[in-house]
Amino acid sequence: MAGKIVTISSGKGGVGKTTITANIGLGLAMLGARVICIDADIGLRNLDVMLGLENRIVYDIINYIEGRCRFRQALVRDKRFPELFMMPAAQTRAKDAISVEQMKSVAHEAAQMVDYVLIDSPAGIEHGFRCASAPAELVLVVANPEIASVRDADRVVGLLEAETNTPARLIINRVKPEMVFRKEMLAPEDVVDMLAIDLIGLIPEDPEILTASNRGNPIVLNNGSLAGKAFLDIARRLQGEDVPFAPLKPPSFFQRLLGSH
């Protein structure tokens, strides 16, 4: 049976698509699934860096499309989990180097090999986004709890509904509980209410996420962290497990003392 193709998208840039792709990919691998992560951000590849696999790249997705290598050769095997692979984007090419049909065929070929194919979509709603979302059976739409991001996510959901009718689930990234409690940040409920799609993940803001990504050791590998657990929960929910959402932690007494109020 072919694996499930899931695209991670957002419209707006910088909301955490690539970080989320890397962490969910690893999370699924930690749960024992076979996974291929495809970096569809041709020309601005980052997924390899976050997974700590940059120095192992030999071929990329464009090389494969152009017939310069075989499918397996374009895959980079993860150094921690032998059943996790990444297909890198070409850094020296542009988005139009791949067509929607080609991306579909790559994704379907990948799905023959593994349980999950995760596609890291580029920002924007143009050709790159269309390529990345075309093969998807499910799109995870990433939004930060800020107006601009929510609006762009809304646009993405609208395009998916209108053009491909692909189901979408929501990941809210960079939630700061103390700001939510002070009513300085959109609450997750507000975001869900506006976008009217089901929530699949709620990632608290954590500076550790950034340092972990910079080191090529995504935070999901760190069992103790809240953010790491939130990513693993998403992987579980993708596998059909019913994992309740951890309630936002109200600010502690000290945090309130230190806060500006």
Place this chain on the structure above:
Amino acid sequence: MEEMALTLKGTQQGIVLRPLSDSWEDVLQGLENALQDAEAFFRGGRLIAEIGHQELTKDMLAALRAILDRYDMELWAVLSDNETTIHTARTHGLRTRLPGETVGLLPKEQSAAAPTLPDTTPPSSVRTDLGEHALVVQRTLRSGQSIKYPGHVILVGDVNPGAEIIAGGHIIVWGKMRGLAHAGALGDEHALICAIELTPAQLRIAGFFGRPPEGRRRKLVPETAKVSEGAIVVEPWHTRE
């Protein structure tokens, strides 16, 4: 008043032009006038020319396109039973048949390529005939999505920021109206905009224009916007005891 040379009618597929005059020049002149009168409504739309058996030459087609270009409109299809016209249209890359059923947004009579559309709309004029046609849509209207319809628009769902509804008649939103609403877009100042939560980015009725006051958080009750003494006023929906 001069006789109308054409009718224009909004459908799901596009705006349908049907000539009433045999003179192509009159038709084009009439079209130009109609587009001018309600530019906001037509801009960016696509036109379906239902020519009947009239023979349309390359030059006639070019003249039509020249006008549409000025209003940022696209000539999308030419429907005709004249072989020459069909051939001319095809060689110019135009559709000569409409695609079958699309998502059921419109009353059935207007959806498919029915050559015998009942001609119930009055000739295009500034005043739409309110109470004539209404489009009922049940979904969330998301950022970047737009509904344009010459009659009333009733939306059961939310209008998110960045989405817009432009209607010739009233706009009724059974949900949150947070985008842009333009009622009476063909010039009717009697048009209303109603919503359960009326917190739009902007309201327009006919040529009038309004923005909600900034910063103030009102209690959210159903409200109605209308034009009164030269300005858009918003009133809470009155319920009787």
